[in-house]
Amino acid sequence: MNRQETAAFLRSRRARVQPADVGLQAGTRRRTPGLRREEVARLAGMSVDYYIRLEQGRGPRPSRQILSALARALRLSDDERSHLFNLAGEQLGPPPGPPQEVPAGILHLLERLDDTPAYVLDAKYDVLAWNDMAAALIVDFSKIPSGERNLVRAFFLYPAACPIEDEDEYGKFAQQSVADLRAASGRYPHDPGIKALVGELKDKSEPFRRLWDRHQIEVRRGSTKRMRHPVVGGLEVFCDVLVVPDRDQKVVLYTAAPGTPSHEALKLLRVIGTQDLTPR
Known part of the structure; x- marks a missing residue:
């Protein structure tokens, strides 16, 4: 273990993380940027004394946990996680699961896109964040249990609710999403969430089971989609996928x-939002 390099790396990264990034109030008495040592210790679930010794290059070799x-x-x-493990002399195994925290910059981007439906997916297709236009075009995700x-x-499991209208596009999305x-x-072999999702879909959906058994691998990218909305009718839209690599x-x-x-139609959707204007 390279204690001094590990200590320097921890200090530099602590200075980079802002309180708002981890849900903390900044307060008015901070003289230096970044988190305090006691805040990092609390977030990591360790004693302040132990973390201070790590930052000073005199602590014991930290465990993988x-x-x-x-x-x-x-x-x-x-990349930074891998570097930290290397400095500490530990072999980095697969990450425990898909990250759930959406970067603050991405959340700000969603807010500014007030005329463009947009949402954020993790690696297993959980919807982590969305804007008002996405709720209006697809579904109000806030009304669905997390x-x-x-x-x-x-x-x-609910194919009738899918807004994709074209049969070929429907089949293409099915194939791409299962391959993705x-x-x-493969990236998260020990993640219980992915295992539970795959197990449920294999048990309840024959089309999913058939596609899963093909063992195809593909990363989903952009495409053109024809969709049908209950209020504004048919739409042909570009579906672009931007990757947040870290x-x-x-x-x-x-x-x-x-x-x-x-x-x-999208401009009209911006005006009506998620109002229920379907005929009674």
Whole structure:
């Protein structure tokens, strides 16, 4: 273990993380940027004295559990997490599961996209964040229990609710999403959430089971989709996927060519929002 390099790395990363990044109030008495040592210790679930000794390069060799806790507390990227393990002389195993924390910059982006439906997915297709336009176009995710906000699960268990209209596009999304989920299961082989999701879908959906057994691997990218909305009708939209690499997350955005009926439909959707205007 390189104690001095590990200590310097921890100090530099602590200075980079802002209180708001981890849900803490900044207060008015901070003289230096970043988190305090006691805040990192609390977030990582260890004693303040132990963390101080690590930062001073005189602590014992940290365990894998301690290193993982520090990586979470300091919001390390995958590359930074790997570097920390290497400095501590530990072999880095597979990450425990898909990261759930959406970077603050991505959340701000969703807020600013007030005319573009957008949401954030983790590696197993859990919806982590969304904007008002996504709620208006697809579904108001706030009304769905957090444990059930999974697009693959909804797609295969509730196919009638899927807004994709074209049969070929429907089949293509089914194939791509299952192949993408299988790739995620390889990156996170011990994640109980992915295991539970795959087990449930194999048990309840014959189409999913058939696609899963193909063992195809594919990362989902952008495409054009034809969708039907109960109020504004049919839309043809570009579905672009932006990758957040250090979180293994995707930002999915829906746009339409200016001047087209679909573009006008999205503008109307921005006005009516999630109001229930369907006929009674």
